[in-house]
Amino acid sequence: MIKDHTIESIEKELEQDIKVKVAGVDIDGVLRGKVMTKSKFLSALRHGFGFCSVIFGWDIHDTTYSTHTPISSSENGYKDLIAEVDLSSFRRIPWENDIPFFLVTFYESEQDMRNGKPAYCCPRGLIKTAVEGLKEVGLEGMVGAEFEFFCFNETPQSLAGKSHFQPTPLTPGMFGYSLLRPGLNQTFYNRVFDECQEFGIPLEGWHTETGPGVFEAALCYTTAKEAADNATLFKTATKQIGLSCGVMPSFMAKPHNDLPGCSGHLHFSVRGINDKANRFAPQSTDPEAVQEEEKPFEEHLDGMSETMRHFLAGILVGLESCMAVLAPTVNSYKRLVENFWAPITTSWGRDNRLAAIRVIAPPDCPTAGTRMEVRVPGADMNPQLAIAVILRCGLWGIKNKLVIPVHPITSASDLANTQRLARSLKEATDKMDEANSIARQVLGDNFVNHYVATRKHEWQLWMNAVTDWEVKRYIELV
Known part of the structure; x- marks a missing residue:
């Protein structure tokens, strides 16, 4: 392209x-x-x-x-x-x-x-200004998106005929990285990979994930603007290809109570505009200064540049008030629960998939691969907004030389000492709406006011809904 x-x-x-x-x-x-x-x-x-x-x-x-x-x-x-x-x-x-x-x-x-x-409400506009903000300090954001999503042997009409209840999965059982299951609809599997490549949104990985009908796609690492566009286009492309193959992909965060949800993990690094060097990696063999507050966990900062630490700090400090962007639906918060491969706290860790932010840095990877994986978003995220808010929080951390506010987690027991992520869209939206929220500082009042109105609308629809669970639980016995 x-x-x-x-x-x-x-x-x-x-x-x-x-x-x-x-x-x-x-x-x-x-x-x-x-x-x-x-x-x-x-x-x-x-x-x-x-x-x-x-x-x-x-x-x-x-x-x-x-x-x-x-x-x-x-x-x-x-x-x-x-x-x-x-x-x-x-x-x-x-x-x-x-x-x-x-x-x-x-x-x-x-x-x-x-x-x-x-x-102010245009998602591609937010990416544009986030990229410009990084450029002002000589940096360029690099992003790679991963999507997990369920695929069903359904059409919109057949699913509506079932009242959206118990859709038939494309593949049975739990079989991650299977070489057998794609054969149940090889045409769909091959077309997604091949035609996304032709469409200018190349995948670097494409495989079954654990769960009936679950697939995972890793999009190629590229500049932030292109990554946001590619991730947005991938969701629609997959649905359009699926429609012609009798398959309905779903990017809902948590379609099933008893199965893991669908993630939309985002990998980030920044590089110099001119030399294209990864600025998350130390730029010399000399150790970079560690702030006094970070000395208790200094050994966990190996291979992380000062720029990376400030960027990480910005995300950790801003996460609470920006959660409604990363987890934008009522259903998003059903995914962010214990024991289902999703983060539940404001946390970070070295190559730790329990953390909200997984740091990948030498010696755990080559220097050029130094990055962080933000594991909070689900597949239901708006990639444009999610990438924009992470870049803006990270830049805010760099400009203000923020210090990492929490110790890294090294085991599941450490989670007890970290702050719980919001448990509902209402809780996340209320935090975003606060007068002096960090979201307002990094995204602006106009965007926040608009976005908060849209999430309050979403929550009110949920509060007014009579659910299947309520009917099953109460209709006979109360």
């Missing part, structure tokens, strides 16, 4: 095409888009085109938010935003006859577009 396209080169690329598909990312990470005539598309390349703001005024099921959101509501008539085509996102969709495809970024006005000021 060529990244340095110009309007002229795009016009040449599209000479034989008659239509183009475009899409933007909503607050839940869902792609919202349409097909345009080529002439309409080309006419919009210099000044953008109107796109109804309602995609930021309704939820994942197109129900308008119960709380007024200034960017899009009945108060402003759900006015248009300006969508700017990102030429660098150009690719063709192999399972749709190679139709040209572009992502867009949203702005409140053409003037804002000219000034490079995205709408």
Whole structure:
């Protein structure tokens, strides 16, 4: 995929095409888009085109938010935003006859577009400004995403016919890293890997995970902006490919009570803009100074640069108030429970999968591979927002030279001495909404106010719902 396209080169690329598909990312990470005539598309390349703001005024099921959101509501008539085509996102969709495809970024006005000021609620805009913030200090974020997700032998219609109850898994039983189970639908398995490669979102790993119908995909490590786009596109691509194979992938965080949930782990490092050297690795053989507060666990800091320690500290300090971004649904918190391969505390550890943040550094890996894995997000995350908030918290830690606030965990018993992650979307949203929350400092009041309104809406729908559990428990015996 060529990244340095110009309007002229795009016009040449599209000479034989008659239509183009475009899409933007909503607050839940869902792609919202349409097909345009080529002439309409080309006419919009210099000044953008109107796109109804309602995609930021309704939820994942197109129900308008119960709380007024200034960017899009009945108060402003759900006015248009300006969508700017990102030429660098150009690719063709192999399972749709190679139709040209572009992502867009949203702005409140053409003037804002000219000034490079995205709408405060635009997820791709948040990535843009996070990347720019790192660039100001000479750094570039690098990210790799991993998704675990269930695959069912269902279609949207068949699942609705079952009232979304007990979908049939693509494969039976628990069989991680199986070479047998993909054969139950080899076409789907091969097409996901091959066509994602053709679509410009290459996978470096693709295998069954433990659980009936569970698969895991590791996307190739790349720059933060590209990683966010690739992760967002992967979810939709997998669903579209699955639909034509009789398979319904689900990125719900916890579809089953008694099985592990689905993670969306994110690996991070930063490198120098000019020399491309990994700044999480020490830049010389001389040991870097350790802060007084970190000396009790100094031996655990081997192979971690000062930049890495500040970045880690920023995430740990900001995690409590940013949880609602990393775990955005009511169901997210059903995954973050004991004994199911998910973190439950604000913690870090060296190559420790019990921790919220797993540090991978020499001597546990080559110097170039020094990184941290943020294990809190589930597959239901909006990758754009999750990556943006981690980068912003990390940069905040670097700028303020924050010190790692907690000792690393080395065993399960250490978890008892660490702070519990939020247990519900309401708890996480309330923390984010606090007047002086770190989320407000790193994301801005406008975004936080909008996002909080969307999560309160989600929680209220849950509170008003009568669930299957309640009916089974109470309908006869109370």
